[in-house]
Amino acid sequence: MSKEEFEETDPMEFIGMGVPATAQADEDMVRAVVEEFLLLGFDRDRLLRLFRDPFYAGTHRVFVERGEEFVTGLLDRVLEEWAPAEVAEGDN
C-alpha cells in the first residue's frame, strides 16, 4: 500500500494535505497530553516516555524537532502547576 504511486484521478485517493503545526500548537499539544496523562496517574518517567518513544509519532516529533529541553521544561512546569496542594483549613 505504501509503495503504490499516488493517482490523482482515483476518486478514493487521499487528497488531504498536511496542515502545518505552529510553535504555539506544539506547546498546546504537549500541555494537553501531559495534563491528561498526569491526571490518569502517570509519573514523570512515564510521561517522558510518551515523547521519547518513536512509536508515539506526534509527541515524538516534538521531542525530535524542539529538543528534549523544550519537552522536559514544559513537563516540569505542568507537573509543578498540578502538584498536590494542601487546602488551608480556613478556605472552606
Next chain:
Amino acid sequence: MPQVYNWQLGRKMEYPYEEHHPDLQFAFVFNTNRCIACQTCTMACKSTWTFSKGQELMWWNNVETKPYGGYPQNWDAKILKLLDEAHARSGGEMKWGGKPGERAPYGEYRGMTVFEAAARTINADSQQRVLGYLPTEAEWTSPNIFEDNSTPYEGGPFGLSKDGASLPEHKSWFFYLQRICNHCTYPACLAACPRKAIYKRPEDGIVLIDQERCRGYRRCVEACPYKKAMYRPTTRVSEKCVGCYPRVEGHEPLTGNVPTETRCMASCVGQIRLQGLVRKNKDGTWVEDRKSPLYYLIHVAKVALPLYPQFGTEPNGYYIPPRWVPRPYLRQMFGPGVDEAIERYTIPDRELLAVLQLFRKDQRIIFSYKIEEGKKVYETTIRGKKFEMFNDTAIAYGKDGQELFRTTVEEPFHIRDAKHANSI
C-alpha cells in the same frame, strides 16, 4: 428575499422564508476534548434508523477525524471552497468584525452566507436557492477512509511499515468531530426544497422530511452545507436525521415516557454529549434561562460554539473546541469565540466544573440544574491563573421539575482487581 435575524452572525440575513421560531428548540453540546472516536454513537443511530436496504451509505451520525477526514469526503473543504470562490467573484471576504454584544455574542459576520452567496452569484434561472454541491456516490462510501491509519500495517505485534507511509501524515495534531444534523434554525435543506416537503416542527424545532411529499429531487442534499440530508435509492426520496423525535417527545417506555435524549447522545461512551430542549424568544434569540445547562454552556460560560456559523443556517449543535489544535483552524471552524472558549474550558471556574459533570449521567433530558456547594478540595495556579476545585454537587431536573440525579465534582476512583486487569 425576507430578512431574518441570525444571532450567531450578529446580524440580519437573507433567507427564502419569513422567520418563525419554535417554542422549544432541539440543541446539543459536544465536548470534542473528550471523544475517543469509538463510534458507539454512530452504531446506536445506525441500528435504530438506517439499517435497511438503500440506507447502506447513510450515517446520520458520524464521527470524523479532522483535519483529513470527512463524511462525505472533504465536505467542509468543498463548501468552504465554493463559498470562497463566491466571495472572490463578488469582491467580498469571509471575515468577522464588530464588537460582541448581547444579540451578537461573536461580533458580526461580514461575509456572505450560503443563502446570500447563491442570491448574489448564481443565475436566478437555475432555481438554486442555496450555494452547495451534490457529493458523488464515491464520496459517501467509506466514511472513515484514511483516518487514524495512514501508516500501513504489515502484521505482527506493532507491525508498522518500516517504509513509513506515502500519504501525507499529520504528525502533530488531529481531533474527532462528531456530527449529526444540526436541526438548524434556518435550515438550508428546507430553504432549497422546491416541494416544501421539509418542515421544522413548532414544538421542538426538529427538522423532518415528509416522505410522502418528497420526490427525491435532492435539492436538500445539494444545499445542506453539513451534508446531513441523504438520498435513498430504494425509496427514491431523501432522508435525514429525525432527532429521535419519539424519544424527545417522551415515548420511551424505558425512561418512563419522559423527554429522553437521542440514541447517539445516550450511548456516548466518552460522556461528551449533552442534549436538551431550549426555550426560544419570538425573535429567535434564546430565553435567558439561567438554570438550563445548555443556556449556561453556550450563552453564559460561552465554552460551546456553533460549527461553521458563517454558513448561515444557525445550527443548533455546539462544540467545546479541542484545546490543542492550532487556533486559525479552529477559528475558521467555530468562529471568533474560540480563544475565549478554550481559555475558560482549560481553567474552568466553579460552576463550569460542576455543569460539565452533568454530561451523560442519565438519558432523560435535563431541563434545569442546581448546584449545592461543597468543600474546596484543591487549588493551584495554571499559567498564572488561579484554579480552585470544589467538591460541589450538581443536581439535574427534568421537564416537570422532578429530580433526575445528583452528581459530585469529585468522582469515585475504582481500581480494577489485578486478577481482572486485562479483562473486558
